[in-house]
Amino acid sequence: MPETKNDLANLQEDVLDAKLSTKSLSLNMGPSHPASHGTVRFHIELDGEIITKLDPEIGFLHRGFEKSCENSTWTQCLPYTDRLNYLSSMCNNFGFLTAVEKLAGIEIPERAKYIRTIGAELHRLCDHLTCVGAMAMELGGFTPFLWAIEARDILWDRVAELTGARVTTSYGRIGGVNRDLPEGWVQKVKDSLVRVAELRDDIDALLTHNRIFLERTRGTGKMSAEDAINYGFTGPMLRASGVDYDVRKAHPYWVYDRVDFEVPLGSEGDNYDRYYLRIAEMKESERIILQCFEQMEPGPILVDDWRYVLPPKNEVYSTIEGVIGHFKIVMEGVKIPAGTVYSYTESPNGELGWYLVSDGSGRPYKVHCRAPGIPLLGGLEHMVVGSLLPDLIPTFDLINMIGGEVEQ
């Protein structure tokens, strides 16, 4: 029995504040969840609202593309690479081709290098816009999503003019690219980039200092630099943790050593850094594209070697040499010298690596793709365990998991 009034009050307070007993709850999220983009199922163990265990189950988009490549010619693998990260298919196209060309020892023409850089950066913009816009939407802000999609659509129109397709471009060819820049395209891209920059700044203005947004992203999904490296993180997720590694700077390819751009870095390794780093990277992509336009000169867009590229059509239709070259490449594929290669480029989500084995025939003997998304998804549990369930949403969104790439 309470001795004093004060004790009584204490007791009542204790009773009122008594912790509710919690018990572990097993929760399925996905594979089609309205607050996540990407088809993945999470098996989550919850203690109250705290995540204690998270097991992502992938495979809903698995197509066995690496195996399929073994039954296709080297050129025919290209449409498969479109469908890895379908938001940035040109990065995949050109990454794969860079690996093939490294294996064959082909040096592509200067203009092709510039076009590849421009294409890859355009698609990097598209990828980041989608990631940022979709994340904002899933945190409850629909407007940034509409702006991001508007910007992406403008860029996709430019991509369509360049490649003939908005999403699955298949634009590269072994030894260069499929076709040259269309008439008047450069100016159109410059104009488009102005509008994209406006929209990007709008998104920036709406989100970056938004209280709700900050509460949801600041300090959530944290990953230390050491852990990020250990988990195999690359790309924006790694750089948000403060590690200065960008393949474009560390191992320059195409013309990245000739253009001036910064690699934005984060410091906290939280979702806010990941978001803001993407905004910053978009500005750099824009700079790269504009510099490429300044630097590039007219010239061939494909190597002049009929072992690797189709002969020009006038030769095919009128000379036996041309028709044989065409026939052999179409029917049997480009013969890539026997050997193995690992080649890597910076795709929007990180290092896209290709391990290729050729037996000297027109088809790959083995293709392995190091998709940047797999290690990121592997680190997801580490990032969200101990935090609230709602923190999973921005964390997962900023991984930017693309099913086509992670599940191959």
Place this chain on the structure above:
Amino acid sequence: MSEEKRTELVNVTIDGIPTQVPPGTNLVEAAKAVGVEIPHYCYHPGLSIAANCRMCLVETNKHPPGKLVPGCQITVMEGMEVTTQSKRVKDQQRAVQEFLLLHHPVDCAICDQAGECRLQDYYQEYDYKPSRLDSPKWMKNKRKVLGPTIVLDQERCIMCTRCVRFMKEVAEDPVLGVFGRGTREVIDTFPGKTLDNNYSGNIVDLCPVGALTWRDNRFRARAYFLTATPSICTGCERGCNVYLDHFQGVPYRYRPRENPEVNQYWMCDVGRLGYHALHDDRLVAARVDGEETEAEAAVLAAARKLGELSGKAAVVVSPLLSLEDALAVAALAKEGLGAKAIYVSGRAAGEGDRLLLRSDRNPNRKGVELAAQAMGLEVRAFDALQGAKVEGLLLAGLEIPADEAGFAEWAKKIPTVVAMGTNVSPLLGAAHVVLPLAPHSEAEGTFVNFQGRAQRFLAAYEPRGAALPGWAWAARLLRELGHETGWSSTREVFMDLGRKLPEGSLGTFDWDATPRRHLKGVVPLPGGTVDGRPAGMRELIPLRTGGTAA
């Protein structure tokens, strides 16, 4: 290898790879032994050396520096070092290729050879440069009929003279010759002669380009869509090793498959035309009393009719059946029908020749006899059948060495006739139950040729309609007659009944030695893949370095 043997070999180094080859080996073969390809058009291991295409020129240390020598003609010498990768050699290969293509018509799109053409292969590998011709191409006769089987396109010809040498040396019917000189040079028949020879088809295989075409399947199939299945020719008891080239379940041609002990590199036209029977007038449905019916109903009817006879049915086995089919049918005759003998039918004998064709036109007479022996059955000649007292007749295979209509009339008097056959035949008129058989293109099995050599063949595609291999029908009939066999594949039939074959009758034959389709490492390609080969064993097609004349 013993010391003595070693001294018989010659040490040579090819592109830095040391090897030992028997003396007398030419450089092309020696290089092939270490996996180095020396390109060649005119050279063929089965023909004399002409050394006229100049594609195989290489450098060696036994000849003056910078002098190129033909790899097909020069034989190995002790300590010889051969270089096939030097700039001089590469320039020569490109120059030869450019000259060969200079007046070559732009024909790939309509050429039967496209896809298996050496001009294409070598162009892509050794030339890959644009044309430098600035004048019109030289025109020649594009459809010169050489004889009943062969048409020559003189524009496509590269004058390797393989065909001329083959007709002279192998077929010993020298009707082809080279006429004219320089750009006007053409292959033609000598005046007043026609190319009409049982071995004419081989020159089409030999032709490295699309100049010689086989009239039988000219413009019928694209070579790059065909799948090649290792098979055995059923034209005579020689059992020539062949590839059966087929596409989407339709056979398009036979090509000889190299086997030095049976057919070397060749096959005859009689056998070559045999593929038609695999496709035309096929029997694809079971029938009971002339009505098409389900296979099960036909088996039941046949078993009921045959079961009633107990011992009085005569079993006629065609030597076109495989060894496994014959074993199963013999088991059916012995255990299911209580027969003491089988009658061996088969195609009537024809004329043989000195090269490959044998007078017995059946691929597996030895095998059928062995099967009968294995099951303890007496083998009787077909002629003895019509003299015997027969109350029931089981015809396994419809090929008979007698007048078919006459035999059918005789057979109509027999109360019970069960016939298994691959093709439509007048004999079917006498049959109460008809069971469709799968020929050797649709089933796997073994033929035993006249030398006693057991040779496996593979199924090229699925059996048509309700057709089944002979052993499968035999197994079903045996089951209905109360004998469960448990066979579910050709291999199981051989492993079960093959043990009863006379000891050593198949020599060192190993049923499993022939790779089967779905073995590990053999990837069946999906139809219409870009390299053109639908599902099949691409690995088994010797496009360039194999011994087959392709």
